[in-house]
Amino acid sequence: MNLWHELIGRLPFEWAQFGFMRTALLAVIIVSPLFAVMGTLVINNRMAFFSDAIGHASLTGVGIGVLLGLADPFWALLGFGLILGLGIISLQRFTRSAMDTVISLSMSFSIALGVALLSRGGNFNKFSRYLVGDLLSITPDEVGHLLVIALLVGGGLLLAYNRILLVGLNESLARSRGLSPWWTQVLFCSGVVMVVIMNLSWVGILIVNSLLIVPAAGARNLADNARQYVLYAVAIALFSGITGLVASYYTNTATGASIVLVAIGCFVLTLAIKAIRSKLGH
Amino acid sequence: MSLARKHPMNPHQDHHHGLAPHQCGECCTTLDRISVTFNGHRALEDISLHLHCGELTTLVGPNGAGKSTFLRALLGEVPYSGTIHFLPVFGHGREDAPAVGYVPQQLEFDRASPLSVRDLFACALSRWSVVLRRSRRDGRTVREALATVEAEHLIDRKLGQLSGGELQRVLLALSLTPVPNLLLLDEPVSGIDLPGREMFYRMVSDLRQRLDLSILLVSHDLAGVTVVSDRIVFLNRRIVCSGPPAAVIAHPEVRRAFGLDLAAAILPTPAPPS
Numbered sequence: 001m002n003l004w005h006e007l008i009g010r011l012p013f014e015w016a017q018f019g020f021m022r023t024a025l026l027a028v029i030i031v032s033p034l035f036a037v038m039g040t041l042v043i044n045n046r047m048a049f050f051s052d053a054i055g056h057a058s059l060t061g062v063g064i065g066v067l068l069g070l071a072d073p074f075w076a077l078l079g080f081g082l083i084l085g086l087g088i089i090s091l092q093r094f095t096r097s098a099m100d101t102v103i104s105l106s107m108s109f110s111i112a113l114g115v116a117l118l119s120r121g122g123n124f125n126k127f128s129r130y131l132v133g134d135l136l137s138i139t140p141d142e143v144g145h146l147l148v149i150a151l152l153v154g155g156g157l158l159l160a161y162n163r164i165l166l167v168g169l170n171e172s173l174a175r176s177r178g179l180s181p182w183w184t185q186v187l188f189c190s191g192v193v194m195v196v197i198m199n200l201s202w203v204g205i206l207i208v209n210s211l212l213i214v215p216a217a218g219a220r221n222l223a224d225n226a227r228q229y230v231l232y233a234v235a236i237a238l239f240s241g242i243t244g245l246v247a248s249y250y251t252n253t254a255t256g257a258s259i260v261l262v263a264i265g266c267f268v269l270t271l272a273i274k275a276i277r278s279k280l281g282h
Numbered sequence: 283m284s285l286a287r288k289h290p291m292n293p294h295q296d297h298h299h300g301l302a303p304h305q306c307g308e309c310c311t312t313l314d315r316i317s318v319t320f321n322g323h324r325a326l327e328d329i330s331l332h333l334h335c336g337e338l339t340t341l342v343g344p345n346g347a348g349k350s351t352f353l354r355a356l357l358g359e360v361p362y363s364g365t366i367h368f369l370p371v372f373g374h375g376r377e378d379a380p381a382v383g384y385v386p387q388q389l390e391f392d393r394a395s396p397l398s399v400r401d402l403f404a405c406a407l408s409r410w411s412v413v414l415r416r417s418r419r420d421g422r423t424v425r426e427a428l429a430t431v432e433a434e435h436l437i438d439r440k441l442g443q444l445s446g447g448e449l450q451r452v453l454l455a456l457s458l459t460p461v462p463n464l465l466l467l468d469e470p471v472s473g474i475d476l477p478g479r480e481m482f483y484r485m486v487s488d489l490r491q492r493l494d495l496s497i498l499l500v501s502h503d504l505a506g507v508t509v510v511s512d513r514i515v516f517l518n519r520r521i522v523c524s525g526p527p528a529a530v531i532a533h534p535e536v537r538r539a540f541g542l543d544l545a546a547a548i549l550p551t552p553a554p555p556s
Binding site (some may be wrong): 177 | 322348353357358359382384386389390391392394396397398400401402404405406409410411412414415439440453463466469
């Protein structure tokens, strides 16, 4: 950690002189690749709406945390996120309803419940930091936790990457290869919930899903195979993470939002590259 | 297991009829009195069937006859009563091979997905993440598998860029890696043009002999399957009739279901090829 601060502190930039910026930069570098890799799977398995629901559902998680009188609502968030996530996929599988309907329902429920809980006594504004997030307030200890969780989830993700892709491609095919679509989905959804929840307080509920989806969506425009897909997504996520962080310093805007805006810029660029490539007959 | 066992419910069960020399005729997947019930509605009733090595059995029948249900029971996706024995007998089967290989009906997937043919194989075959490792040995396996279906040149193509026929050939190659004891083909040629169909049937027919494979094909394409099948089973919730293609085509219920008599009445003589 000291080495990191020393190294970055030597950079000839104004922002690099501040400890909170150096810590935030480290957080971005740890988390962006994880978001990117997860995002490639989320898009391939058509779960973009699912992760969005989990993000929004955390309002209820915060509400429950407050109700229980917890100082840090993290465990309430994680618990409620897992229950809701597994609830969504169980409902979808066992009632055979359309996924978007089930998610929409669960999202309506959890947002309504969350707003109801948090607005009791007219104090909703107190919680608006969860909506927008604040990356610059992240502490070195929190970055340490982030690193541990990122390594665990990331490692698990890489181990399970093949089977998650195959289940997302076609369930019958996956089953004929000896995979259990249900358990794969349970594991994957739990992973998505963990990644979304653990990054909530610094990215914010409103845009946490964009960090998952946008880099991977951009990578899709360029990639010809799974490996390129992941590499491009990681590159876009890292680039927009670092650029967005630095830009937010100079423009004095919310960091999460700046990162997402840069990522969207990258996405538009990939669209243009794709158009040019297809024009050249690639 | 008694080879000569006949099931009283199924008088059409024809065991070991006219085996070609390449067929061992002894190993088989045995289905005994399979029934499937959905919400009190009988989807399949008392299906008993032996699927032999080196033999291509085709399942035909009207819509809603339970053909897909039958395949899903074999894949273990729906609960059924009765027994299915995948185990090869007399050591002819491949003990460590997967029970079934499966080629789905028109794979529904996201065509914009950036997965290549090589990725598809890696996902199914390798435990190492496709993102991390790309070994030369795996590459050779994929190339050899694709060569059996004349699709080697497709290895780095994206799945979404393949034509219907190419995709089915790739899926066929995948289902044969490693070679299973029973190969299930679910309407593999629907939506594929005629040359593509002929190529697919020719390959399946070759593979059956070369790999001594038992194959179960589900199809609407009666004309196409008559040529390649060793046996046709006409299913309408139960087995209506089963036997060599010529015999099944002569069965009145089959003729009615496929409008064969009607076609014969309208076209008394086959039109000469133009």
